[in-house]
Amino acid sequence: MANIFTTLWRVFRHAFRPRVTVQYPEQKFYLPPRWRGRIILSRDPDGEERCVACYLCAVACPVDCIALQATEDEHGRRYPEFFRINFSRCIFCGFCEEACPTYAIQLTPDMEMSEYRRQDMVYEKEDLLIEGTGKYRDYNYYRVAGLAIGGKDKGEAEREQAPVDLRSLLP
């Protein structure tokens, strides 16, 4: 019997506690930088597209919501001809970001992406591609990879040694 009144009193005292609710549209939450929200495609420090259209993100995606088509420019750089994410299917698991070898695809702390039409949830490359580098400021895939493209031959990448001629015996 007594503990019924204790319970009532304890609950009643909550009337004077601060409320935990965040009044959302007026008050914003703090979303940490690693929050898994709206997906973007970033550019490298030189302003070129980072994505090399390797399809790894599309393979990793558990709900198959990424579609892209690889193509190559005149310098031999691969890039996606189109890159499409259907956000009405995306579950924001972040697997695509983990799979990406070039830091191109990144999830951002933004979750305000509701639409009235389902069709509008499909983001094309123009919607995804941003001007900056996203979370990884200095990384530039083509500058560290030993792949020859126009303007950069083999052995010219950062910390890359000159190629060895395997058929020659001379050191």
Place this chain on the structure above:
Amino acid sequence: MRDVLIPLAVVVGVLAGVFAVAAQLVWLERRLLALWQDRYGPNRVGPFGLLQVVADGIKLLSKEDWTPPFADKGVFVLAPAIAATAALLSFAVVPFAQNIVISDLNIGLLFFLAMSSLGVYGVVLGGWASNNKYGLLGSLRAAGQMISYEVFMGLSLCGVVLMAGSLRLNAVVEAQREMWFFVPQFLGLAVFVIAGLAETRRIPFDLPEAENELVAGYHTEYSSMKFAMFFLGEYLGITLISSMIVTLFFGGWLGPWLPGLVWFLLKIAVCIIGFILIRAALPRLRYDQLMALGWKVLLPLALLNIIVTGGVVLASGSRLSD
């Protein structure tokens, strides 16, 4: 002309007031529950979310009013009406102030008890007519609960009647001029509050509804306005029980300085808030606990109360005269 107009005004006023209070209770309950759970509750529609009721009403009205093909149509439609009407009718005898009472029947208290027993039919028939196992289980529980709680609900009030010497509610209020009855009738009050909770099917006793075991109990199959009627009945019931507690134990409209109506409303408000606090704090009883509590504890208590009160009244030999 005045003889007709004033009662008419009272009737319309009481009806409108009671409806408004019952509707706004939905908002109040949600806000208070939220307050005690450190949340805000509905605070978007209108100032402080006061217009939430309107939004809810529109939502309910625009829902499909569905009668399941396997239901017993006539009874299915009738049940929610009974639930709401019975609760509403009881307000006819509640004295809101000295002269604001629709009909000061000389059997007022009996009328209230009769009407609240009728209200149970709404629940029992609703669950039965739904032809749904959850509905049926809900109404079975309702029937069992009501039978056991009705008994000592009436008995717990006998002490009050003995002391006031009348079943007329205004007379009961008048009899409390010297001392409100909650002091001498403390036992009666305790039993009546518990019975009242059971009567309104509020949380420690909401077994007929029991969302987490019976889906929604007796109103599982109800939607739209019929569902709203059940809800209205429930909130009318809370208001009614609160007014009865206030009238019978806390001196009704009696009180210094302020007019009677204001006192009455203030006391009701405190009472209703108490009801909501109970809902916020206490868990639901198990069915056998409910029965054991009713028959083994509360019934003897109510009987004891009658014997003691009767003895005291007889010894002092006062009030029984009129």
